[in-house]
Amino acid sequence: MTHNRAFLKIFQFVTFFMMLLALYAIFVYAPVEKSMGIVQKIFYLHVPSAFLAFFAFFITFIASILYLYRRDHRWDVIAFCSAEIGVIFCTIVLITGPIWAKPIWNVWWTWDPRLTTTLILWFIYVVYLMLRSVAGENQRSNFSAVFGILGFVNVPITFLTIRLWRTIHPLVITGKGINISTPMIHTLIIAFVAFCLLFFWLLINRIGLEKMRFKVEEIRGFIEDKIHLEHEKQGG
């Protein structure tokens, strides 16, 4: 236990340090992009978040399958925690995207395949979290595991469909290729590592919190049983 805690402390410190380093790299080290200006810097937050959102949902998908296969409660906890953090990163993607798009594309939103797929992905996992909160105690794990699988399988179908939908109409706005200089690549890598560390740090802590919740419930049940017994003794 203490060993674990020491590891977490170190992990936390490294994550904190990397986040600071990423901030320094983004605002000081990386040059300002010529045509887009300062708004391009949002790219360093946007890209790692997008990757981690997809990665988190992929973990949910795999953990859901393993849960249904193994019936081990731990996989359910991992699937749930990963989905929750994935929704946070997906929200960051959906907020930073339009902020960047407004000055560059001149619109907040376009129904491009990648954007639309991300939006639907976000919806699917918000619904996933909602399903968990309304489902009964004994069905929650099964329902959310099934939904986690259905939702993830749906993503490639959605992407292909929307690509077909949008290529039939002419694309008014296309993403311009961004010329990236070496310091920019360095910055992106640093931001990437920092965000990955942040993700795993959040995931580990969230799982720890969920475990603690179980323990509290267990103890509460135990105490309630005791009180019942006492009452019965006094009554009898």
Add this chain to the structure above:
Amino acid sequence: MTFIQKVWAIVWKDITSELRTKEMLLSMCLFSFLVLIVFNFAFDTGLKNLRENISGILWVAFIFSGLMGLGRSFGVERDKGTLYGLLLCPISPWGIYLGKMIGTFIFMTIMEIFTLSIFTVLYNINVIPFLLPLGLIIFLGTLGFATIGTVFSAMSATTKARDVMLSILVFPISAPMIIALVKATGIILWGGAIQETYSWLKILIAFDLVFLLLAYLTFGFIIEE
């Protein structure tokens, strides 16, 4: 009893109980009729020919009233306490699923035939020349909708806020299907050849097959308690 006979028994049970009350079919048909009227007011479709919108209106009518039917598919079993009876039947979960899915499919098809005839009159579009390709698209769409809908109907029947939950479960997953259906129907209704819809039909077929397979694999987990 063979597997098919068992599935048919479940379908027949749903049809019989529906024929006795006629509650669900009537309300589904009336609702889709109302959706068509509301959209006529909202878009003023009688004056301008909104090519793209018209197939969308048709599918919104189908899907909204289909959702009503879906909500009742397992909801009624839950309310009347017959869900456990159904689960105790000597049949695999996949059989229960198929029976319920085919029942929903049949009710939706009846509602769609009714809606389509109202649509022909109200929107002044003659659908008779396109009946075959349109029928194929509607068949694939209804099958896909019943496929995912039955899974989610079974899920939401036991949760709180049942009807709301069903809609928000169905819509994000059915997004690709709705796009393909509206596009394909639009092409057909405006005189396009069936060949033009092939890419959309492929998506619809893939969607139906993938989710039927997933339903086969996962439905047992949903109804176990």
